[in-house]
Amino acid sequence: MSQIQRFGSWLTKWFTLVVIVWAAVNYFAPQTSLWAKGFTNYFLSIVLFGMGMTLSLDDFKRIVKMPLMVIVGTVAHYLIMPLLAVLLCKVFHLDGMVAVGVILVGCCPSGTSSNVMSFLSRGDVALDVSIGLLSTLLAPLMVPLLMSGLASQYVEIPVEKLFLTALQVVLIPIVLGVTVHTLLGERVSAVTTVMPAVSQVAILLIIGVVVAVNNQKLFTAETAMILPVVMLHNLSGYGLGWLFSRLMFRIYPKGFRYAQQKAITFEVGMQDSALGATLALQAFAANPVVAIPSTFFSVWHNISGSVLASLWRGHDDKYGIPADSHDGRRPVARPIEVGAGAQAEA
Template sequence: MSRIQQFGSWLTKWFTAVVVVWAAFTYLIPQAGVWAKSYTNIFLSVILFGMGMTLSLGDFKRLVKMPLMVIVGTVAHYVIMPLLAVLLCWIFHLDGMLAVGVILVGCCPSGTSSNVMSFLSRGDVALDVSIGLVSTLLAPLMVPLLMSLLASQYVSIPTGKLFMTALQVVLIPLVLGVTVHTLFGHKVDGVRTVMPAVSQLAILVIIGAVVSANHAVLFSAATALALPVVILHNLSGYGLGYLFSRLMYRVYPKGFGYAQQKAITFEVGMQDSGLGATLALQAFAANPIVAIPSTFFSVWHNISGSVLASWWRRHDDRRKIAGATGAAPAEKQPVSVG
């Protein structure tokens, strides 16, 4: 194993701790991260390009084999998380740009971290990846649409800017990554092996940029409610995602078994907070406070997801529940970057 791969494995194992330490460092020394504020779209493009390089035509063929579960899971994600964001803003009386930030992270596609958590909990990773892929491909359309419907009461939503930014940093790099993998196959294995580490470093840069840009107000009275709202948003997403999957099991038990319920739980509850932070800094550049909920979400959902995945695995071991189908082999584990 090369040193870069060893570093990537170490970073994956300790990513949550590294995120916390790096966020604290850039909070105390904002000069360390503020330089990247204007380049977050580039760093997110690198992440999505790396994601694309892990995909193959087989991943798209799988969508045809399980269309119902993928469609239902994607719809659940884009209904539950945005509406939860609006509800929490109403309950906690959030308004202005902070409310826009909460709703923005709620409107984002599912985070790639969910793939890792699904794997660790022995969920259906194939379904998880498929839902994540579809929700990400739909992001350039869904994020501006949902924001215009749900957040326009707080501020004029730059839907055109959101669409173009999402198109540039999500769809184009993702398609380019898939194209490179498809055309060159094993010839780019060397690049693919280093992309996990590169992607994780890129998300750290984005987090540092957001923390640095908001260090003066990150823990002020104006943003004090952001953290508990983000925590409740994430945990409620898990809960409603699981309840929804249990309901679907009663309707179609063959397609929504135990492994699929785990996958949908993580896919609903975990957001692409890196995209949320990038869209906030690009589309709402004059109000970087919009990116604060995405930054909190990025740290918190890695913690909560790890705890839930570990609990689920121990629960299954205690009850001697057989390993779920759909778990990816070790070398195909997705990387936690969002």
């Protein structure tokens, strides 16, 4: 177990670089991962089962304890990212299956990587986890609903297939994971300690499949605009998530403080791209190009999230802004009363 944990720690540290290298391997040697094409839904189920085993009833109680912030953050995610995707498709004149792929990743719940970024930036990790949990639990309903409303102009959306696939790979594994944790308690700790490594390997396998099946289409005129669109999608998500949280701070300053604003920023801008790729491969099996935006997003948002978290933390350290700051402003130094000091010396 300790060897797997060490491997998991190493993989976490270098995950973005490993993803890039692994993608390159599958681009030049697609047979490396083609064997796994029919198993991507099981790989993602393993990831979310592991997520479920790390959850307890307290995680669900937290949603009840701070319902306003969790619900508002979830609504912001499912409102901002899908509409941004549609807007970017219009601006960049994306069409067909490429546009469907961009909108699909925009309709996905928030990614688990956002929890790490929130932690690194000294954000409210508990709020981050709660929003991520609620948005993920709602995914079987929200993804088909949003895709039907926003992407049906490009192609007929297999709503039932999307719903059943999301139910199979998201809701059922999480419920099973929570059930196992509830029944076995601390006895699952030996398994949960190795789940990060297992989850990351599963995500790598999904990425490998997407690159392999799109080997001939990954860098063509049809897909040339996907990477800049994905980058703008993610960065605009951060920006609008931050502006939204600042607006909510003006309305309800007690609940949307500086740490909560960081959490909402990451929760809005980061997507569960592994789910997007899996849904694309299952529901749009005849058009695997739909999965390319999710794969690009998976690589890019880990890079951008790490950079943003580092910049945020560095900014706070430079200006002495504490993690529990009310509004994120620099502390105001109190003026020294020179006269009083002089009188005391006299």
